[in-house]
Amino acid sequence: MRILVVEDDKDVAGFVVRGLREAGHVVEHASNGRDGLFMAVSESYDAVILDRMLPGGVDGLSILETLRAQKHTVPVLFLSALADVDERVRGLKAGGDDYLTKPFAFAELLARVEALARRGKGDAPVVKLIVEDLELDLLSRQVKRAGQKIDLQPREFRLLEYLIRHAGQVVTRTMLLEGVWDYHFDPQTNVIDVHISRLRQKIDKPFPVPLIHTVRNAGYMLRAEPV
Amino acid sequence: MNRRLVAPTPGPETHAHGGRGGAFLRSAGVRFAAIYAALLSLSAIALAVSLWWATVGLLDRKTEQEILTDSQALALRWDEAGLAGLVAAVDERLARDIEDDKIYLLADPSNRRISGNLSRWPAEVIGQKMWYDLPIARAGARLLSRVAQFDLPGGFHLLVGRDIVVHTRLLSLLTGALPWALGVVLVMAGLGALLVRDLFRRMLANVSATAAAIAGGDFTQRVRLSGKGDEFDQLAETINEMLDRIVRLMEGVRQVSNAIAHDLRTPIARARSRLEDASLHAESPAELHAAIDRATADLDGIAKVFQALLRIAEIEAGARRSAFAGFDLAPLLSDLAELYEAVAEERESRLDTDVPEHLPAYGDAAMIQQAVANLLDNAVKFSPTGGIVRLVATVQPNAIEISVIDHGPGIPSDDHARVTERFFRGEAARSTPGAGLGLALVQAVAQLHGGTLRLSDAAPGLCAVLSLPLPDAQPHG
Numbered sequence: 001m002r003i004l005v006v007e008d009d010k011d012v013a014g015f016v017v018r019g020l021r022e023a024g025h026v027v028e029h030a031s032n033g034r035d036g037l038f039m040a041v042s043e044s045y046d047a048v049i050l051d052r053m054l055p056g057g058v059d060g061l062s063i064l065e066t067l068r069a070q071k072h073t074v075p076v077l078f079l080s081a082l083a084d085v086d087e088r089v090r091g092l093k094a095g096g097d098d099y100l101t102k103p104f105a106f107a108e109l110l111a112r113v114e115a116l117a118r119r120g121k122g123d124a125p126v127v128k129l130i131v132e133d134l135e136l137d138l139l140s141r142q143v144k145r146a147g148q149k150i151d152l153q154p155r156e157f158r159l160l161e162y163l164i165r166h167a168g169q170v171v172t173r174t175m176l177l178e179g180v181w182d183y184h185f186d187p188q189t190n191v192i193d194v195h196i197s198r199l200r201q202k203i204d205k206p207f208p209v210p211l212i213h214t215v216r217n218a219g220y221m222l223r224a225e226p227v
Numbered sequence: 228m229n230r231r232l233v234a235p236t237p238g239p240e241t242h243a244h245g246g247r248g249g250a251f252l253r254s255a256g257v258r259f260a261a262i263y264a265a266l267l268s269l270s271a272i273a274l275a276v277s278l279w280w281a282t283v284g285l286l287d288r289k290t291e292q293e294i295l296t297d298s299q300a301l302a303l304r305w306d307e308a309g310l311a312g313l314v315a316a317v318d319e320r321l322a323r324d325i326e327d328d329k330i331y332l333l334a335d336p337s338n339r340r341i342s343g344n345l346s347r348w349p350a351e352v353i354g355q356k357m358w359y360d361l362p363i364a365r366a367g368a369r370l371l372s373r374v375a376q377f378d379l380p381g382g383f384h385l386l387v388g389r390d391i392v393v394h395t396r397l398l399s400l401l402t403g404a405l406p407w408a409l410g411v412v413l414v415m416a417g418l419g420a421l422l423v424r425d426l427f428r429r430m431l432a433n434v435s436a437t438a439a440a441i442a443g444g445d446f447t448q449r450v451r452l453s454g455k456g457d458e459f460d461q462l463a464e465t466i467n468e469m470l471d472r473i474v475r476l477m478e479g480v481r482q483v484s485n486a487i488a489h490d491l492r493t494p495i496a497r498a499r500s501r502l503e504d505a506s507l508h509a510e511s512p513a514e515l516h517a518a519i520d521r522a523t524a525d526l527d528g529i530a531k532v533f534q535a536l537l538r539i540a541e542i543e544a545g546a547r548r549s550a551f552a553g554f555d556l557a558p559l560l561s562d563l564a565e566l567y568e569a570v571a572e573e574r575e576s577r578l579d580t581d582v583p584e585h586l587p588a589y590g591d592a593a594m595i596q597q598a599v600a601n602l603l604d605n606a607v608k609f610s611p612t613g614g615i616v617r618l619v620a621t622v623q624p625n626a627i628e629i630s631v632i633d634h635g636p637g638i639p640s641d642d643h644a645r646v647t648e649r650f651f652r653g654e655a656a657r658s659t660p661g662a663g664l665g666l667a668l669v670q671a672v673a674q675l676h677g678g679t680l681r682l683s684d685a686a687p688g689l690c691a692v693l694s695l696p697l698p699d700a701q702p703h704g
Contacts, residue, residue: 083534084541085550085593103530105523155565181566185538185597186531188604188665194569217520 001046001117002026006036006063007079008054012102016049016079019106020113033058040067045074046117049109052080052091061094068095075116079104085184107218111170118169129164132224134203134211136164145207155180156199163212163222172219196220256427260420267419271412275405283398290373290389291358298377298387305379313385314342328390330363330372336382345386352376352386360391371395430459434466446474479543483536486650490663491529498525535664539649542594542671550593553698556586556620556627559596564618567603574607576614586620588627589698590676598672601665602631602691609635609689626678626694634688643682669693 003025007013013029020027028043030036033054040048040063048067052060064076075098078091083101091099097119098112129136135144141157143150152160159180163171173192177183196212204210213227214220221227297320304316317331321344332343340347345363352359355376363372374388433451440448449470450463505518564580571578588595599618606616610633617632638646645651647670650663666680669691673680678695 083537085538101534103526105527153565181562183566183596183600184593185600186534187566187600189570189608191566191570194573195566197573198569 032056256424260424264416264420267416330388332386498522556588576610582620598669606633629693
């Protein structure tokens with residue numbers, strides 16, 4: 001995927017660019033707001049990682065506002081040290097698709113950017129999500145694995161739905177907390193791990209091939225092949 | 228710090244503002260004093276005018292009235308008895324005039340005297356309906372009289388007057404006293420002005436001395452109250468309240484920065500030594516990676532503490548009050564219960580929930596969510612194996628109460644007041660993960676909503692009650 005990184009901090013930018021390239025993406029980098037805006041407008045990217053505070057007179061928020069004013073729909077992830085709830089709300093209101101605060105773990109950034117970039121690609125309404133022998137019927141809200149019906153609590157269903165929608169991608173614990181529970185705080189205990197382990201009991205345990213995998217230092221991934 | 232206490236040397240600033248005189252006129256005390264003096268002078272003048280009107284003016288008007296009445300009576304005599312009758316009447320009046328203050332003169336058409344106590348018609352009197360003040364020499368003294376002319380049929384003229392020398396004396400008495408009075412008024416105004424200015428300064432000196440002391444770093448100073456409960460006392464109280472709040476905030480800042488310095492030193496030191504150790508002693512790339520990963524996790528922990536601190540600060544600043552809205556607390560609590568039920572189950576304890584079907588509340592839902600999550604987190608964390616954690620929400624007459632009760636080790640009641648301080652960790656909590664910020668956040672959220680966080684002994688365990696005001700008690704809009 002083609003990703004633009006607009007970030008003025010040399011170390012952070014270098015780290016992010018190297019990491020994204022290692023993950024197999026084509027990455028371009030702008031170190032100030034003006035260049036960033038120019039590149040975002042003139043080229044086509046699958047996702048843009050945008051710092052809020054940038055030199056060059058154009059900050060991240062105005063870059064995004066300009067893009068959205070021109071009907072540019074490229075997914076944008078804010079990467080900012082501005083961590084207040086209000087700042088986050090401002091970033092998302094301006095048209096940002098995701099907001100990650102510094103300091104961050106690279107795995108978190110990668111998972112979120114990949115989720116964003118993929119989401120941008122034709123999200124046609126589906127009624128059935130299928131991975132291998134696991135079937136999720138969104139209308140009847142029924143789950144089947146290998147033709148066998150599995151009973152899930154509503155929240156477990158949503159957790160599984162989120163995992164299947166991001167099948168083959170890493171989803172982090174924060175992404176799950178935000179995407180499934182809509183919580184934007186950091187619970188101190190391992191609540192997500194506990195819920196994943198409950199889900200595994202129902203989805204994976206009775207079957208020979210596990211689908212939910214733990215990705216070390218990052219989160220979880222749902223797919224047939226082991227990680 | 229001490230530098231600020233040094234008196235400023237007069238610099239170019241003084242000139243820029245028009246020098247000493249300008250400063251004097253700009254003084255509010257001097258202005259109030261001037262206003263006081265002006266008001267006092269004005270009222271003195273008003274008093275003098277009314278005094279004149281009430282004395283000299285009254286006498287004048289009375290005299291004029293007398294002259295008119297007298298002349299009308301005389302005109303009546305002319306009508307009844309003609310010239311002879313009038314002459315007789317005039318003579319009779321003069322004869323009866325013991326005080327010797329009446330003046331009559333009857334003259335023929337060519338102004339020759341017929342009768343009366345004036346020797347000739349005064350040249351100044353030339354017509355009716357006017358008052359004349361004539362100096363008249365009688366018995367060797369020059370006296371002042373007020374006279375008027377009345378024309379009679381047949382071209383005869385009658386002059387009636389009254390001696391007004393008494394009025395003049397009174398007037399001169401008054402005018403003579405006026406400079407003195409003026410002097411007294413000026414002295415009084417001046418003294419009063421000084422007094423007003425002084426009073427003003429004294430009132431302000433109290434406030435300004437306190438402010439100066441605080442600017443100099445002494446935060447124990449407060450504005451003295453006179454105890455009269457007047458406007459100055461009200462001002463002083465407001466200022467003192469403000470100072471108390473500032474001191475509390477400063478104390479909070481100091482406490483937090485101390486806590487940061489002390490409590491974050493340990494994890495930073497740990498991360499640092501891990502990295503240094505790895506750099507010096509790691510024998511394989513795998514070992515190096517493991518050490519770096521652990522140090523990164525340590526740093527993440529530090530970042531989390533900062534995040535929590537910033538969040539508490541954000542809540543305490545009250546900026547989030549703009550996000551307040553009405554919402555149903557019941558599903559919010561059920562969702563949280565569901566989130567932590569699994570955790571409790573994993574620890575082989577249980578989470579029981581007792582929440583009404585609907586629980587209308589007013590505030591920042593996300594924050595209350597986080598506060599209750601922190602309470603549940605603590606409760607589940609400290610609950611013993613097989614223990615029961617209870618989440619109960621009730622509507623009290625004036626508050627919504629969210630109680631989280633566990634049967635863990637609890638918190639000694641001596642520590643109840645301190646657990647909401649940032650970084651405070653009770654004895655029982657030393658061995659569990661956490662930074663000691665959870666309850667500080669709950670407390671901040673409670674305060675922001677105008678509610679309270681109460682802790683009590685659940686014998687055994689802890690009962691934490693987050694009490695939020697009812698939605699009706701909240702200002703809307």
